[in-house]
Amino acid sequence: MDTPNQTPALVMEAxxxxxxxxxxxxxDGSDFELRAGEIMAVIGDNGAGKSSLIKALSGATIPDxxxxxxxxxxxxxxxxxxxxxxxxxxVYQDLAVAPAMTIAENxxxxxxxxxxxxxxxxxxxxxxxxxxxxxxARMNELKVGIRSMTQAVETLSGGQRQxxxxxxxxxxxxxxxxxxxxxxxxxxxxxxxxxxxIRRVRDKGLPVILISHNMPHVFxxxxxxxxxxxxxRAALLNPxxxxxxxxxAVMTGAMSPQDIPAExxxx
Amino acid sequence: MSITKPSWLxxxxxxxxxxxxxxxxxxxxxxxDRFLSVQNFSLxxxxxxxxxxxxxxxxxIILTAGIDLxxxxxxxxxxxxxxxxxxxxxxxxxxxIVCGLLVCMAFGLxxxxxxxxxxxxxxxxxxxxLNIAFAFTQLYSGAQTITGLPPAMTFFGNTFxxxxxxxxxxxxxxxxxxxFMWWGLRETQPGRHVYAVGNNPEATRLTGIATDRVLLGxxxxxxxxxxxxxxxxxxxxxxxxxxxxxxxxxxxxxxxVLGGTSLFGGRGMIxxxxxxxxxxxxxxxxxxxxxxxxxxxxxxxxxxxxLAVTTDQLSHKGAH
Numbered sequence: 001m002d003t004p005n006q007t008p009a010l011v012m013e014a015x016x017x018x019x020x021x022x023x024x025x026x027x028d029g030s031d032f033e034l035r036a037g038e039i040m041a042v043i044g045d046n047g048a049g050k051s052s053l054i055k056a057l058s059g060a061t062i063p064d065x066x067x068x069x070x071x072x073x074x075x076x077x078x079x080x081x082x083x084x085x086x087x088x089x090x091v092y093q094d095l096a097v098a099p100a101m102t103i104a105e106n107x108x109x110x111x112x113x114x115x116x117x118x119x120x121x122x123x124x125x126x127x128x129x130x131x132x133x134x135x136x137a138r139m140n141e142l143k144v145g146i147r148s149m150t151q152a153v154e155t156l157s158g159g160q161r162q163x164x165x166x167x168x169x170x171x172x173x174x175x176x177x178x179x180x181x182x183x184x185x186x187x188x189x190x191x192x193x194x195x196x197x198i199r200r201v202r203d204k205g206l207p208v209i210l211i212s213h214n215m216p217h218v219f220x221x222x223x224x225x226x227x228x229x230x231x232x233r234a235a236l237l238n239p240x241x242x243x244x245x246x247x248x249a250v251m252t253g254a255m256s257p258q259d260i261p262a263e264x265x266x267x
Numbered sequence: 268m269s270i271t272k273p274s275w276l277x278x279x280x281x282x283x284x285x286x287x288x289x290x291x292x293x294x295x296x297x298x299x300d301r302f303l304s305v306q307n308f309s310l311x312x313x314x315x316x317x318x319x320x321x322x323x324x325x326x327x328i329i330l331t332a333g334i335d336l337x338x339x340x341x342x343x344x345x346x347x348x349x350x351x352x353x354x355x356x357x358x359x360x361x362x363x364i365v366c367g368l369l370v371c372m373a374f375g376l377x378x379x380x381x382x383x384x385x386x387x388x389x390x391x392x393x394x395x396x397l398n399i400a401f402a403f404t405q406l407y408s409g410a411q412t413i414t415g416l417p418p419a420m421t422f423f424g425n426t427f428x429x430x431x432x433x434x435x436x437x438x439x440x441x442x443x444x445x446x447f448m449w450w451g452l453r454e455t456q457p458g459r460h461v462y463a464v465g466n467n468p469e470a471t472r473l474t475g476i477a478t479d480r481v482l483l484g485x486x487x488x489x490x491x492x493x494x495x496x497x498x499x500x501x502x503x504x505x506x507x508x509x510x511x512x513x514x515x516x517x518x519x520x521x522x523x524v525l526g527g528t529s530l531f532g533g534r535g536m537i538x539x540x541x542x543x544x545x546x547x548x549x550x551x552x553x554x555x556x557x558x559x560x561x562x563x564x565x566x567x568x569x570x571x572x573x574l575a576v577t578t579d580q581l582s583h584k585g586a587h
Contacts, residue, residue: 101459105459
């Protein structure tokens with residue numbers, strides 16, 4: 001941080017997050033930060049506190065201690081709905097879409113556009129034409145190559161479905177997009193399609209938090225890597241300098257964070 | 268752009284019931300020369316109006332992946348409440364009708380609360396309320412049929428002539444409600460949320476939709492339709508019958524399933540349920556005209572249900 005005017009501002013910041021479930025301490029004073037316009041990968045073994053951290057950031061759980069700041073302002077999320085109101089959109093693994101409904105309907109689910117006119121407002125008549133046009137515009141903007149927005153999501157491949165879910169969050173997020181294992185269970189080509197989309201979301205100016213087990217994917221798109229271990233942030237790594245095997249070693253505890261060469265750490 | 272099917276065309280799921288209905292009509296037309304007449308068709312329409320109306324409520328619940336086993340029993344209770352209040356307590360007929368509707372909606376509310384708050388399966392909840400509604404009906408009516416109804420209560424049973432057809436106002440009301448609900452489910456936000464909740468409840472909740480409120484609304488609305496069905500049943504028979512609704516209970520579920528609505532939720536079209544009710548009606552009517560004993564009608568209805576559910580299961584598997 002020697003040149004603060006060159007470092008993009010922190011969009012999200014968490015200090016000393018603690019979350020206990022009975023005897024188990026899932027988060028033990030974890031820190032987190034996210035800068036404008038970056039993809040921050042969050043990795044960690046099972047039980048490292050990765051998902052508890054993400055749940056706290058997305059409003060799915062309330063941490064017992066610590067504070068979360070959004071644009072420097074302390075926030076208290078009580079539910080994912082609160083987080084959404086602050087412009088944080090989360091794509092949950094496997095839980096993203098309604099398969100029998102169309103792509104346009106999925107994009108606008110819970111945010112349907114209502115036709116104007118008092119009777120339409122009273123009966124909550126949805127404006128399908130508007131939603132269709134906006135869906136096409138937004139998907140084009142993100143270069144998602146899906147031909148018809150009126151087809152059911154279940155007619156899409158796994159990668160295309162994931163793209164719909166990511167595009168939905170990108171279209172509505174004002175601050176942060178959180179993606180939980182967006183490339184899990186996808187083939188190589190399909191996975192790349194989603195990674196490509198994640199880059200475009202970042203290039204649109206939205207910072208992305210990417211939770212993933214897939215190291216090649218993490219190294220392909222991440223600007224920085226947050227390694228969660230034993231409920232804390234073990235290290236903040238620079239994927240352009242550190243090797244994949246050293247990263248895994250830090251994650252599993254085979255390499256102590258003190259032994260990481262200084263140039264491999266991210267600032 | 269790829270070539271897509273125009274949206275006004277019914278989906279394949281509704282073509283199945285339509286074809287089944289046409290085949291049944293053709294079959295019975297060859298078996299009985301009295302079948303294919305305007306009078307007979309208007310009779311079928313009158314016979315299915317009660318089942319058809321219950322099936323609207325049942326469709327809403329099945330679209331959310333639930334089921335309502337109490338529909339016919341709640342309808343019977345509603346009929347007894349409105350007739351007894353009007354005849355024995357001397358209440359204004361319209362007010363008595365409103366009370367009957369409210370009782371049916373209250374049952375919907377109880378079902379909905381148990382399903383959303385305590386997370387009980389709708390199957391078990393409505394199995395309970397089926398018995399409760401039946402017992403209330405018997406207790407309140409003293410197991411006696413209520414006669415001497417005010418004319419306001421039997422209005423929907425009245426018929427008017429249209430050429431050769433004798434159409435009653437009740438079946439017109441049923442058709443109008445089907446059209447309204449078809450539009451509402453397709454074009455309004457609450458309607459789309461019903462489909463979303465049935466399709467993927469967790470994803471729907473995470474998009475910020477209050478899924479419990481949607482479910483509660485569905486159960487109460489279904490209760491309202493059972494209430495309207497009880498008014499039609501009372502109007503058609505001209506009495507308050509404590510034993511009404513016993514065949515309608517399962518016939519309504521049959522109609523919905525035959526109409527192509529998936530028991531897994533989130534798929535189906537409400538007009539399919541109307542077709543399903545008509546299929547049941549056509550079979551009953553046609554077999555009666557052929558002189559087939561009523562026990563075989565029950566048998567054939569059972570086979571139809573299993574065929575429809577099997578189709579649903581197989582197409583559901585195909586989708587994944």
